[in-house]
Amino acid sequence: MMSKTLASPKRSWQRRDRKTQLTVWAGYLIGTAIFVFCFQKISETTIWAFVWDAPAQAADLGSRMVPPAWSYIHQLWRPIWDTINIATMGTLISIVLAVPIAYCAARNTTPSVTFLRPVALFIIVASRSINSLIWALMLVTIVGPGVFAGIIAIGLRSIGFVAKLLYEAIEEIDESQVEAVRATGASAAQTTAYGIVPQVMPAFAGISVFRWDINIRESTVLGLVGAGGIGLELNAAITQLYWTQVSLMLLVIIATVILSEWVSAKVRHAII
Amino acid sequence: MSLTVPAIPSRPWKKPPLIKRAWLRWTLILGFALYLAAAFGTTNVNWARVWEGMPRGMQFVTAFFPPDFTSRWDEIVDGIAESLWMTVVATVVGIALSVPVGIGAARNIAPLPVYYFCRSILAVSRSFQEVILAIFFVKLFGFGPFAGFVTLAFATIGFYGKLLAEDIEDMDASQAEAVRATGAGWLQWINYGVQPQVMPRMIGLGLYRLDINFRESAVVGIVGGGGIGATLNTSFDRYEFDTAAAIILIIIAIVMLTEYSSGYLRRWVQ
Numbered sequence: 452m453m454s455k456t457l458a459s460p461k462r463s464w465q466r467r468d469r470k471t472q473l474t475v476w477a478g479y480l481i482g483t484a485i486f487v488f489c490f491q492k493i494s495e496t497t498i499w500a501f502v503w504d505a506p507a508q509a510a511d512l513g514s515r516m517v518p519p520a521w522s523y524i525h526q527l528w529r530p531i532w533d534t535i536n537i538a539t540m541g542t543l544i545s546i547v548l549a550v551p552i553a554y555c556a557a558r559n560t561t562p563s564v565t566f567l568r569p570v571a572l573f574i575i576v577a578s579r580s581i582n583s584l585i586w587a588l589m590l591v592t593i594v595g596p597g598v599f600a601g602i603i604a605i606g607l608r609s610i611g612f613v614a615k616l617l618y619e620a621i622e623e624i625d626e627s628q629v630e631a632v633r634a635t636g637a638s639a640a641q642t643t644a645y646g647i648v649p650q651v652m653p654a655f656a657g658i659s660v661f662r663w664d665i666n667i668r669e670s671t672v673l674g675l676v677g678a679g680g681i682g683l684e685l686n687a688a689i690t691q692l693y694w695t696q697v698s699l700m701l702l703v704i705i706a707t708v709i710l711s712e713w714v715s716a717k718v719r720h721a722i723i
Numbered sequence: 724m725s726l727t728v729p730a731i732p733s734r735p736w737k738k739p740p741l742i743k744r745a746w747l748r749w750t751l752i753l754g755f756a757l758y759l760a761a762a763f764g765t766t767n768v769n770w771a772r773v774w775e776g777m778p779r780g781m782q783f784v785t786a787f788f789p790p791d792f793t794s795r796w797d798e799i800v801d802g803i804a805e806s807l808w809m810t811v812v813a814t815v816v817g818i819a820l821s822v823p824v825g826i827g828a829a830r831n832i833a834p835l836p837v838y839y840f841c842r843s844i845l846a847v848s849r850s851f852q853e854v855i856l857a858i859f860f861v862k863l864f865g866f867g868p869f870a871g872f873v874t875l876a877f878a879t880i881g882f883y884g885k886l887l888a889e890d891i892e893d894m895d896a897s898q899a900e901a902v903r904a905t906g907a908g909w910l911q912w913i914n915y916g917v918q919p920q921v922m923p924r925m926i927g928l929g930l931y932r933l934d935i936n937f938r939e940s941a942v943v944g945i946v947g948g949g950g951i952g953a954t955l956n957t958s959f960d961r962y963e964f965d966t967a968a969a970i971i972l973i974i975i976a977i978v979m980l981t982e983y984s985s986g987y988l989r990r991w992v993q
Contacts (some may be wrong), residue, residue, distance in 0.1 A: 466915075486815050494869045496805070496949070501865035508863050536762045569907065580978035581971060582787070582942045584854060588959060593780035595772040602766075652741050673855040673948070693947040708850040713978070722741070 509565070512694065519699035527703055529682065533598050534707070537673065538666035541605025546659050548606070549613035554616060557621035560647065578611030583669045587678040596677035604678060605666050612662055620654040621647065625720035656722045664715035671704050729863035783964065790972055795958065798972060802954035803977070805868050806940040809950050813872045813940075814933045817879025824880055825887030826913065832891060845888070848881025857943040871948030874935045882935070886928055891919045930985040937981060941974055 467475065477644035483677065555561050556571035587604035594600050674682020681700060688696040742748040789896040792799070827833045827841035832962060857874040894917060900915030944952020958966040 474798075482815075485811060489811040492804070492808040493812055493872055496867055497868070497869040498865055502869060505863040512859075532765065536766055539758075540762065542764075574983070576979050577975050580938055582938060582974045584942045584945060585955070585971070588945070588956075589783070593783055594776045595769060596771075597769060598766050599768040599773060649738065656741065668850070668852050672852045675854060678984065685855070701855075704855075705847065705850040709846060721747075 471699060491565055503687050506698065515694040516698035518695065519702060520693070520695040521699065523696050523699055524703070527681070527700065530674075530681040530684050531703065531707060534670045534682075537598055537601040537605055537670040537678075537680050538663060538711075540602045541670070542609060542663045542666050543660060544602065544606030545613050545662070547607035549617060552610065553614040553617035556618040559624070559626070560621055560643070571618075575611045575618075578607060578609075579607065579615065580611075582699060583608035584676060587673045588676045591677045599681035601670060601673040601678035601680055605670055608669070609666060610663050612665075613658055616658045617651065620651045620658075624650040624674060646655045653722055657702070657719045660715045660722075661716045662710050667711040668708050671707075766911075772962045786964035789965065789970035790968035791963070792846045792969045795954075795963070795966045798954050798957075799951075799973065800953040802944075802970075803973065804939060806944075806950035806952075809868050809871045809875060809940050810937045813938050814874030814879060814929065816872070817936075818883055818932070819873050819878035819928055820876065821880040821882075821884035821887060825884040825889065826917075828884060828888035829891035831894075832913075832917070833898065841884070841888075845881050845885050848877055849885065853878050853939045853943055854946055856956060857946045858950045861947040866949070866951030870971075871940060871943045874943050874948055875939060878939065879932055879936065883928065883932055887921065887925060890924055891917060910963075927989045930989055934978065934981045934985055938974075938978055 465472070552571045552574055553569045556575060558564070558568070561568045561571070583604045586607050587600055590600040590604050594603065624647060628650065629642060632646035635644050670680050670682075671685075672682045674680045675686045676683070677683070681704065685700050687696065688694075688700065740748060741787065742751065809961055824844055826839050827837045830838055833841065853874055856877055857870065859872045860870040860877075864873060898920060899912065900918035903912050907915065940948075940950045941952045941955065944950040944954070945956045947953070955967060956971045958964075958970060
């Protein structure tokens, strides 16, 4: 008996059809062209002798940095404590300010779509696009150098982040629960408190802890412009070429950041 | 037969708390309160100086208005252009380098020694803020956009590599195994079994990182890494706050633009 055998395909299997394949290649071509052009622009303003010299420089710097000056650690506890405080209090300020902004920015809770929502969205973008170091640069001239300027800088920078993620969480809530609460005759405030808040609370706690973790890292550099914390010591050690102190501080920063990341991961796992 | 009436609850209903275990909740609240007290107690704020600075702050804010786009326009354009070149090159190079590191840092496809090695690269890259990295790279490569590009590329490895590794760890193992069962080699396995699963999300994250790199390019310039940050820092040093305001507004505008266009592009790609 003759069985119909499958004709062996003349063409081998292709992942995409011809048109998609061409589009993908065109995309790669344009991408490469842009990349080469940009690299050309950078290389025009680069002194290549310095770049080729970099490995020797790195080896030299590395040899100056070991061993870390362990005895110096006693002077570092205070700056680390300040750094952590800047991050925590800055995050607290941003949380307090971000909640009303997120409430105004979310499409389903905003009191006015035409006026308040664009204003809130602009605040969010403005806060997000200006780095905390630039905020600190401005605040140090206003409130003077020190931890306070750092706290405010971190706070202002974090508003946008917290508010953006929070308003997206508010927009994703289940409306039927809100309606159910409203159907019981609850007032607007009660609807918010019992219909919306419980739904976004886990997300909100997660976002806050996540931002705190980022802020620890950010607050390590604020000292470079005079806003307190370990950056102040780091800057001093770099300008005075105490490289063994610098390497110790880098180790301390890694340890602090990894610890804060661990704490934040634990807390987020516990909540969500 | 007697009708049983459900017992009326003796307590009114209360909202369930966020943290269910009472001891954990109270420990956290108490610990946090103690920490706050300690933090407030040890933070010395010079309120006199803050108070004194308020009128100065007002002057500062008024100096920002109106923003002056014209008198340093050429420098601003140069700075923005340099930031854009830096951003594009750093994102491309950073992502290209983070792919092998990310694959190596995924527990389900990398052997243990490789895993630890790649994870430690990611940890170092993620621990340091871009500015600290920039200080060192400026020392090594000299002033200018090259140092800024290396900084941003290195920071991109930490961000992108970690997310790639996590995405690979979350992938569907059966699809990858199906490809392996056909007798595919390791590279074919990665390319046909793993890559299609993580690609859509990774394209989106790449565009997001482009956005971040542009924002960060504004600060690496403060320590000598080139780009718009250098222009901004110079304008602060010259007390030309109206020019600084113009630069900040331009940064905000470009970030808004990239955010909208990357959202659009992401929808188009996926």
